[in-house]
Amino acid sequence: MSFAPATPLTQLAADLGTGRTTSRALVDAALDRIAAEGGNGGHAFVSVDAERARREADAQDALRRAGVRLSPLAGVPVSIKDLFDVAGERTRAGSRVFNNVAPATQDAEAVARLRRAGAVLLGRTNMSEFAFSGLGLNPWYGTPRSPWSDGEHGNARVAGGSSSGAAASVAFGMAAAGLGSDTGGSLRIPAAFCGLTGFKPTARRVPTHGAFPLSTTLDSIGAIAPSVACCAMVDRVLASLPVDAQTAATSAAAPAGLRLAVLTNYVTEGMDASVSKAWEAALDRLSRAGVHLTQLRLPQLDTLPSINHFGFSPIEAYATHRGHLPGYADRYDPRVLARIRIGETALATDYIDLIAARATAIARARAALDGFDGFLMPTVPIVPPAIAALEADAAHFAATNALVLRNPSTVNFLDGCAVSLPCTPRGAAPVGLSVCRLDGNDTQLLSVAAVIEAVLPGA
Numbered sequence: 487m488s489f490a491p492a493t494p495l496t497q498l499a500a501d502l503g504t505g506r507t508t509s510r511a512l513v514d515a516a517l518d519r520i521a522a523e524g525g526n527g528g529h530a531f532v533s534v535d536a537e538r539a540r541r542e543a544d545a546q547d548a549l550r551r552a553g554v555r556l557s558p559l560a561g562v563p564v565s566i567k568d569l570f571d572v573a574g575e576r577t578r579a580g581s582r583v584f585n586n587v588a589p590a591t592q593d594a595e596a597v598a599r600l601r602r603a604g605a606v607l608l609g610r611t612n613m614s615e616f617a618f619s620g621l622g623l624n625p626w627y628g629t630p631r632s633p634w635s636d637g638e639h640g641n642a643r644v645a646g647g648s649s650s651g652a653a654a655s656v657a658f659g660m661a662a663a664g665l666g667s668d669t670g671g672s673l674r675i676p677a678a679f680c681g682l683t684g685f686k687p688t689a690r691r692v693p694t695h696g697a698f699p700l701s702t703t704l705d706s707i708g709a710i711a712p713s714v715a716c717c718a719m720v721d722r723v724l725a726s727l728p729v730d731a732q733t734a735a736t737s738a739a740a741p742a743g744l745r746l747a748v749l750t751n752y753v754t755e756g757m758d759a760s761v762s763k764a765w766e767a768a769l770d771r772l773s774r775a776g777v778h779l780t781q782l783r784l785p786q787l788d789t790l791p792s793i794n795h796f797g798f799s800p801i802e803a804y805a806t807h808r809g810h811l812p813g814y815a816d817r818y819d820p821r822v823l824a825r826i827r828i829g830e831t832a833l834a835t836d837y838i839d840l841i842a843a844r845a846t847a848i849a850r851a852r853a854a855l856d857g858f859d860g861f862l863m864p865t866v867p868i869v870p871p872a873i874a875a876l877e878a879d880a881a882h883f884a885a886t887n888a889l890v891l892r893n894p895s896t897v898n899f900l901d902g903c904a905v906s907l908p909c910t911p912r913g914a915a916p917v918g919l920s921v922c923r924l925d926g927n928d929t930q931l932l933s934v935a936a937v938i939e940a941v942l943p944g945a
Contacts, residue, residue: 594696671894678918
């Protein structure tokens with residue numbers, strides 16, 4: 487037996503355990519889907535190592551026959567975002583700047599942990615160049631599309647960025663889960679645009695060693711997968727925690743008694759009709775299920791545009807890229823290069839002021855949210871935009887990119903963790919609802935998100 491798109495990892499683990507399927511069957515099905523879309527999964531992948539994936543699948547099947555299961559992820563096919571080092575492969579980070587870079591000599595820590603857990607690595611997924619966009623356009627490797635692009639919905643629409651290929655690989659059944667990164671929404675935006683679940687952990691939870699940086703302050707590593715339980719399973723591996731002991735995300739806790747803050751300013755501005763309708767319907771469902779919802783205004787959010795006049799990402803990205811710009815500026819995506827160059831004029835005092843302003847905003851937001859089990863916001867205020875319109879109009883791209891990054895980036899800036907949940911039925915315009923915390927208790931967040939997930943129509 488193979489697997490359908492968005493099959494939960496728990497189901498795959500159970501099927502592998504009972505012998506209903508094999509790792510080789512799962513991997514072959516994934517590779518067949520990738521090949522059917524031009525060999526790169528419709529731009530979801532920048533490279534695929536089919537031979538190695540089949541060898542790894544056969545090895546996991548042999549271990550299972552011998553009574554050895556490394557983890558619930560053992561034998562499950564996963565995709566790896568192109569910014570992670572994989573031993574023997576070039577890490578291009580979705581760019582052509584590093585076409586001639588030497589292959590990595592060892593795996594990124596996150597990749598190594600997945601490998602030790604027995605996950606089968608299919609290949610490297612496409613992304614916004616250097617992870618510096620929330621839309622997922624890539625002029626060098628093509629632009630992955632949202633599954634909502636099909637049929638009567640007309641023009642192809644973006645999968646979201648920067649982990650665009652990670653989301654597309656899961657949405658189209660080319661991988662069971664996708665490893666990605668999140669600096670300002672790069673896991674949650676594509677999850678929302680593809681009808682999936684994305685978990686952005688607290689930044690310090692998973693080591694970033696071996697992952698090409700965008701912002702060393704804000705970068706975090708997590709997964710896009712079909713459900714909260716799936717994301718929690720991958721997270722336990724990435725955080726080097728006992729996977730079989732993880733029960734929080736599958737708890738049967740009732741929604742009654744949950745206390746959630748519903749943000750009313752900044753993140754609710756500019757919602758399109760589809761998102762506004764889904765947002766109100768989701769809140770109504772939660773309320774009727776017994777969740778105690780409190781409308782809350784966070785004044786700190788309204789100050790974020792002025793605080794982030796430069797922002798951590800442009801300043802820290804410029805520090806990373808400044809040695810490459812003199813000789814390779816013409817190889818960058820111009821849209822990405824423009825954002826990197828914002829950091830070029832920042833002074834040390836600007837950076838120090840930014841750090842101080844962030845600390846103040848975090849302290850005030852945590853105080854305002856004290857006593858709540860989490861807070862809610864629309865993941866993105868719009869449904870996936872059309873690829874063609876973004877490619878044709880630079881001003882439209884810039885405005886749309888800023889809009890889709892606005893909401894999820896607040897969580898990174900406030901040093902929080904968040905889960906984006908699909909809150910519309912399959913087939914409808916995809917909309918994400920985010921549940922977030924600022925206290926570093928990622929396990930508790932996943933537990934709360936699982937309870938909310940069960941109430942929403944996207945479950």
